[in-house]
Amino acid sequence: MATDIKLDQQGGNWVLIEASVLKCTGADFMLDSPGRRGAGGSPHRRALVHDAGDALTINFARDYSGGVNVIGDLAVTGDVRVGGQALGGAVRAMSSRIAELEQTIASLTQLIGAVFIPPWRTRTEVEEGDDMVLVVLPASSLGLIVEYEIDQLNPAFGHEDVISIDPPAGTAVLRGSTVRVRINLEG
Numbered sequence: 001m002a003t004d005i006k007l008d009q010q011g012g013n014w015v016l017i018e019a020s021v022l023k024c025t026g027a028d029f030m031l032d033s034p035g036r037r038g039a040g041g042s043p044h045r046r047a048l049v050h051d052a053g054d055a056l057t058i059n060f061a062r063d064y065s066g067g068v069n070v071i072g073d074l075a076v077t078g079d080v081r082v083g084g085q086a087l088g089g090a091v092r093a094m095s096s097r098i099a100e101l102e103q104t105i106a107s108l109t110q111l112i113g114a115v116f117i118p119p120w121r122t123r124t125e126v127e128e129g130d131d132m133v134l135v136v137l138p139a140s141s142l143g144l145i146v147e148y149e150i151d152q153l154n155p156a157f158g159h160e161d162v163i164s165i166d167p168p169a170g171t172a173v174l175r176g177s178t179v180r181v182r183i184n185l186e187g
Contacts, residue, residue, distance in 0.1 A: 027051075028060070041065035109172050115142040119169035123148075123160040123183050143175030149182040157184035 006016040032045035042063040049060035059068050079086040109115065118136045120126045126146055130136035139146045157163055163182040167173060 038065040105172075113175050114172045115144065115175055117144070117165060117167060117169050117171050117173060117179055118142075120162050120165060120181065122162060123181075126162065126181055139179065144173070145176065145178045147178055147180045149180055151182060151184045153186060154184040159184065159186040 001018070001020050003019040004017075006018070008014075009016045027050045028044075028046045029048040030045050031047040037045075042061055044061075044063050046060040046063050047058065049057045051057045051060070079088055081087065118125070120136060120139075125136050126139055129138040129141070133141075151157075151163055154163065161184050163184055165182075166180040173179070
């Protein structure tokens with residue numbers, strides 16, 4: 001591709017550089033629109049800096065007081081560091097700790113004979129569980145007593161959809177506890 005620099009493009013407000021590669025041998029790339037400056041910040045507007053550690057720094061020295069916005073997806077290959085700590089290791093450590101806590105909670109609820117109220121979505125799930133009775137168990141298999149409260153013709157819900165559960169889904173209760181389930185009926 002031939003290179004070219006075209007001045008006064010787009011009504012005289014743009015400079016267009018046509019090239020396969022644009023190389024700058026300077027350390028700083030400054031992008032500054034005085035009319036868009038916020039309060040505070042540096043007198044400089046260093047958008048990109050090839051810093052002393054041979055890293056590419058965005059918003060060097062926090063020159064842009066509004067920070068950096070990324071609009072759209074952001075794909076990162078390699079470690080993401082916050083305050084010098086790699087997030088991948090922190091996430092793995094938290095995932096392990098969460099798994100341990102889940103196991104502890106499951107053991108404690110079993111020890112005291114408690115069950116967790118499922119996130120039932122329909123009357124059928126309350127009475128029969130989900131399609132394979134794997135994730136959402138029916139109230140009867142959990143030893144729960146269900147009291148139905150009926151709404152009629154609620155336009156926000158389909159026929160026999162669950163409107164609310166009291167105590168709410170995710171709450172640990174003892175077997176034999178009563179759960180109030182509000183459902184919508186269209187007839």
